[in-house]
Amino acid sequence: MNGSGVRGTVTMHDVAARAGVSIKTVSNVVNDYPHIRPATRAKVQAAIDELGYRMNLSARSLRQGRTGIIGLALPELSLPYFAELADSVIRAAEARGVVVLIEQTSADRQHELDVLTSDRRQLTDGLIFSPLELGPDDADALKVDYPLVVLGERIFGGDWDHVTMNNVDAARAATQHLIDQGRRRIAVIGAHAGETMGSAALRVLGYQAALAANGIPFDPDLVVEGGLWHRATGTDCTNRVLDSGVKVDAIFGLNDALALGALHALHAREVSVPDEIAVIGFDDIEDAAYATPTLSSISPGREEIATMAVDLLLARIAGEETPYRRVITDFEVVPRESTAA
Amino acid sequence: MNGSGVRGTVTMHDVAARAGVSIKTVSNVVNDYPHIRPATRAKVQAAIDELGYRMNLSARSLRQGRTGIIGLALPELSLPYFAELADSVIRAAEARGVVVLIEQTSADRQHELDVLTSDRRQLTDGLIFSPLELGPDDADALKVDYPLVVLGERIFGGDWDHVTMNNVDAARAATQHLIDQGRRRIAVIGAHAGETMGSAALRVLGYQAALAANGIPFDPDLVVEGGLWHRATGTDCTNRVLDSGVKVDAIFGLNDALALGALHALHAREVSVPDEIAVIGFDDIEDAAYATPTLSSISPGREEIATMAVDLLLARIAGEETPYRRVITDFEVVPRESTAA
DNA sequence: GGTAGGCTTTACATCGTTGCAAAGATGCGC
DNA sequence: GCGCATCTTTGCAACGATGTAAAGCCTACC
Incomplete structure (x- = not known):
């Protein structure tokens, strides 16, 4: 029954008594202080094992100022x-x-x-x-x-x-990838109006940069606002842009959840992916690799x-x-x- | 500059000094001890606010034995x-x-x-x-x-x-749902051989119970072993059972990840869901509602x-x-x- | 054999808070 | 106006560990 009934009852004091050393020596052993005679260390260690001693972390935190x-x-x-x-x-x-x-x-x-x-x-x-x-x-x-x-x-x-x-570069690369597949009417979903420094804004910047680099005109109608980057938002954005009647041959979801929501919407509308519309996401979450079809993405490390x-x-x-x-x-x-x- | 430079410098002692009361009274105020004169409470609270006092939780934990x-x-x-x-x-x-x-x-x-x-x-x-x-x-x-x-x-x-x-009942209900759609060759994926009390075993029991209740013979070839309940396992199990040549018209994934993996495999094999094979999962994770096609499941509360x-x-x-x-x-x-x- | 210097071990105060028990203040009833 | 009960406030010790600095012990070398 190694001496203790209630949880946490064994303290350094008990160990010290058992081993016949001072409490500070126990502390030294526990903290791997180098100058301890092997015999002492063994004695203390034995006492620790026999009593099932565990350090009280609150006490240590209090003393050290670290948790x-x-x-x-x-x-x-x-x-x-x-x-x-x-x-x-x-x-x-x-x-x-x-x-x-x-x-x-x-x-x-x-x-x-x-x-x-x-x-x-x-x-x-x-x-x-x-x-x-x-x-x-x-x-x-x-x-x-x-x-x-x-x-x-x-x-x-x-x-x-x-x-x-690098959100800008990564978004540029994602967009470039779509352009490389021959897409030119690329919708971007999940944008945040008015934002200038957030991930949304930076990724849209990258998107625009890629368009510019390829001589593709920027069409504001292809930038779809969306609040929280959940799947539901992606579905909603996709429906909105397609309902608006603008021509779209690719969708860039500012994160994977949005892109998965887009896939969901496209499936519901019986739009084939990637034949009619290609989709790319951002974050490379595990879902992306198991979506139907599997979702291209940006892996952020x-x-x-x-x-x-x-x-x-x-x-x-x-x-x-x-x-x-x-x-x-x-x-x-x-x-x-x-x-x- | 409220007196403190270094983090955590302000203690109850400081507050007590500032408010002109004992340290214990500060403690009482902080802990909502009821018998405190409103004026005293106000004084102490003011001192706390002025000094930006925050309780040291390590000290409290040490004293109370709770973290x-x-x-x-x-x-x-x-x-x-x-x-x-x-x-x-x-x-x-x-x-x-x-x-x-x-x-x-x-x-x-x-x-x-x-x-x-x-x-x-x-x-x-x-x-x-x-x-x-x-x-x-x-x-x-x-x-x-x-x-x-x-x-x-x-x-x-x-x-x-x-x-x-109730894993057994829930699995029975899932299986019954498939049977209600007219399925009779229901594969179950993610089983654990030799296990008797785990979720896998219990869910398989429920599956068997549903078959029995509907007079459908149990075919061991339809029970597919699989270790970790990841999507990859679901894909793998699905491929194995389909490659084995047994007839299958539905798949019961013991959790949603397995079922999503199954959808992935079926898509790759160009098997239509649910027409050729219906799929149901277990757990009702958010993914399920956004999968393609959306995945039926058991919501466990x-x-x-x-x-x-x-x-x-x-x-x-x-x-x-x-x-x-x-x-x-x-x-x-x-x-x-x-x-x- | 004596002593400097390094190796081990120790005592004590302390980290910031709260439980306890008692002291001090206040109010009420007669 | 007094005494008792109740309300407020307080001092002290303790929670369990570690830093400091000093004491004790050895070894090695002159």
Whole structure:
């Protein structure tokens, strides 16, 4: 029955008594302090094993001012891209000995602001933050006094590290891919009117750049507004643009959910993909490879984003004082059936 | 500049000094102790606001023996069902003032065992555990000394609360739905040989029960083994059963990912769904509604599962001593195009 | 044999908060 | 106006760990 009834009852004090050493020596053993006589270490270790001692992490946190927990704030896990991102972040964190507390912002501006000042920030050593709604005007809110890594390009030039992909170039590449298949009437769905720095705006910029580079005139009727980047929005945008009567031979979904929604709408309307309309998405979520037809997309290097974000954050937490960095990850066009020749 | 440069510098002590009261009174205000004179409360609150005080949660945890964090152990977030479940659990937890630490087990038995005894259990007040690989033989490992809620029916009768759906009945209903559409050669994909109590086994039981109830002979060739319930497995199982030459007019995927993989395989083989082969899944993930064709499924009451699990766990954490409970949630057949008449 | 210097171990204070129990203030009934 | 009950506020110890600095122990070398 190794001495303890109630959970967490065994403390360093008990171990020390059992091993016949001071409590500090137990602490030293547990923390791999190098100057310990092997015999002592063995004694202590034996006591630890016999008593089933586990360190009280709250006490350690109090003493050290660190919790070993990092926060991850994202819109919601039901969006596959963010679920996959969270998966990668958790794995990267685990490999480095820290755990992840996830907070969902529901893509709500106030909720995103709240997350930055929430009580829970006391519980985490730092935050990886993927905002959707905050814009340049909110830069002040991001001036926080704890380590922060921001994902996505939305907000520039602040005192924090940044991990992002090159949205403009990636969108240009996606568009170019469609053009290479002979498409010229390319609708883009999920645009956000009035936005200048968000992913939506940047991706539309890339789209326009590709058109320009190929001498294709830009037709504003092909840019379809859409709020949240859910499948339902993609379906809706697609129906709207097709109902409007403009000619369309390809659709660029600003993310995969939108593009999958588009496939859904096209299927319902019995429009063949890619023969009549080609479709490409963005993010390369797992769904894309299993959609019918399989969906071409842009792979943003999710693993790399997650790993970089965790590494940057942990470096700040460890006290690194280097200038704030902006990391741009690689992307790749992943052609599949939905844009086949 | 409200007095503090470094993060976390403001303590109750500072607030007390500023407000001219004792530190304990500050604590009382913060914790909504009822017997405080309004004037005192106001003074303290003002000091808190002026100094920007935030409670140190590590200290509170150390003192109270509670962290306000609950653990959620699941196979992986990239599986949409679990991402959606995590979403629901986080929302339910947030509504009750606690936060969620997610651990991924990768559907690996050793990893599932590790999670139960990990150091991180010191950091959480209790655990919601969704095992995939543990079986009845591992019941001992689940005899832990902290509050535990197990999701899924895999392991029976231990000292822990249980939230599950009725897998047998739900699978029977899914199969019956196919039979009602006139199908008689129903393949079931994703079975686990040798398993007796897992979701796979229970769902196959339900499948058999439905066949029996309708006087359809059971053909073992229609039960297709498959390990992890990923889309790729569904594709693979489907190809195997079709290549084997047995006649098939419907496929029951033991979860939606398998069924989506099946749709993918059928599309590639140019088999029309539902005309030649109808398909039904299980879990009703968001994908199902947007697949091509849209996928019929079983909705397991995910919200309800999450809410019940959180409530049961919090009750245990609060010290409830009632007998361990087994909660069975409702399910619903959601018919869509893939099984349309 | 003595001592400098490195290796081990230790005592003590401390991190910020809350439970306890008691002290001080207030109000009510007679 | 007094005494008792109730409301408010307080001081102190404790939660379990670690940093600091010093004490004890050895070894090696003169």
